[in-house]
Amino acid sequence: MTQKSLPSLTPTGTCWCGCAKKVGTGSFFAPGHDKVAEAALLAVEYGSSVAQLLHGHGYGPGHSVSARAVSEGVWLTCPACDYVGAPASITNHTKKAHAAAIGDHAQGAER
Numbered sequence: 001m002t003q004k005s006l007p008s009l010t011p012t013g014t015c016w017c018g019c020a021k022k023v024g025t026g027s028f029f030a031p032g033h034d035k036v037a038e039a040a041l042l043a044v045e046y047g048s049s050v051a052q053l054l055h056g057h058g059y060g061p062g063h064s065v066s067a068r069a070v071s072e073g074v075w076l077t078c079p080a081c082d083y084v085g086a087p088a089s090i091t092n093h094t095k096k097a098h099a100a101a102i103g104d105h106a107q108g109a110e111r
Contacts, residue, residue: 009028011023011025011026011027011028013025015028015029015030015033016028016029016033016037017029017030017033017034017036017037017040018037019033019036021033066084067084069084070084074086075087076090077090078090078093078094078097078098080094080097080098081097081098083097
């Protein structure tokens with residue numbers, strides 16, 4: 001997993017985006033407010049630029065954040081192609097991008 005030690009966070013019952021809405025037990029955000037907070041942070045700290053965010057953390061051409069995610073085991077590589085992503089993304093990708101191959105393989109097993 002990640003080499004960076006992260007603090008243990010505790011939900012407070014109030015949305016962490018700053019809107020002050022009450023949220024359910026165990027939640028940090030009201031629905032959709034995690035993306036609001038993420039976009040606000042990106043705007044304030046990096047001029048709404050993902051390229052600036054990546055550069056600020058030492059990533060870019062020649063130093064792939066995706067490759068690091070795979071090497072640290074937090075992301076996977078599709079076994080059938082070079083697509084990378086979180087485990088749930090790999091599952092969805094495999095069902096969509098390789099559905100015909102999966103169906104052909106299943107039919108071959110039935111023969």
